[in-house]
Amino acid sequence: DTAVSQTPKYLVTQMGNDKSIKCEQNLGHDTMYWYKQDSKKFLKIMFSYNNKELIINETVPNRFSPKSPDKAHLNLHINSLELGDSAVYFCASSPRNGLGAQHFGDGTRLSIL
């Protein structure tokens, strides 16, 4: 059973489009995250939610809007995609807010044409 699953795995789209990535965890964790990994492998946190409440918003453009309908799900919607949004987006979860090992999904590879 996959602990943290995100869909889609690959996303290729045109500049200016709107797209969504979904994430679900079955670990019973309270906290979920979105990370962006650029082409140089630098891994940077974007958002975190604890029990559906937004905890961290790391100066991400407001074209990115996370939503957590319940503590097992955290989705990411991106409006007006730009070339610089091309990256791998990872969802992760951890047992308590910021503490403990983080469990990552397989990533969504977003390519903007």
Add this chain to the structure above:
Amino acid sequence: GQQVMQIPQYQHVQEGEDFTTYCNSSTTLSNIQWYKQRPGGHPVFLIQLVKSGEVKKQKRLTFQFGEAKKNSSLHITATQTTDVGTYFCAELFQGAQKLVFGQGTRLTINP
């Protein structure tokens, strides 16, 4: 800003050689975590260090936390091709409730 510095950025070794990556901070670390990311894969948690001077081992991997809690290292003895990947240290900022990752060390191995 909040950042841990990780060196080297790249390391290429012959299979069987040892490998070490270092993580340094100008401030005291509350705790540090290490992750491994295989090529095309996702980061996988390896270990968490909390205590000053702590040393933990996992088979051929040895993790150390400095006495002053300002640095950490991961040492791999007798590397194998399965060790290929990028190794990240990550600092936990408890006040901000987030992990900040180092830049990673990419390990490649010549079989």
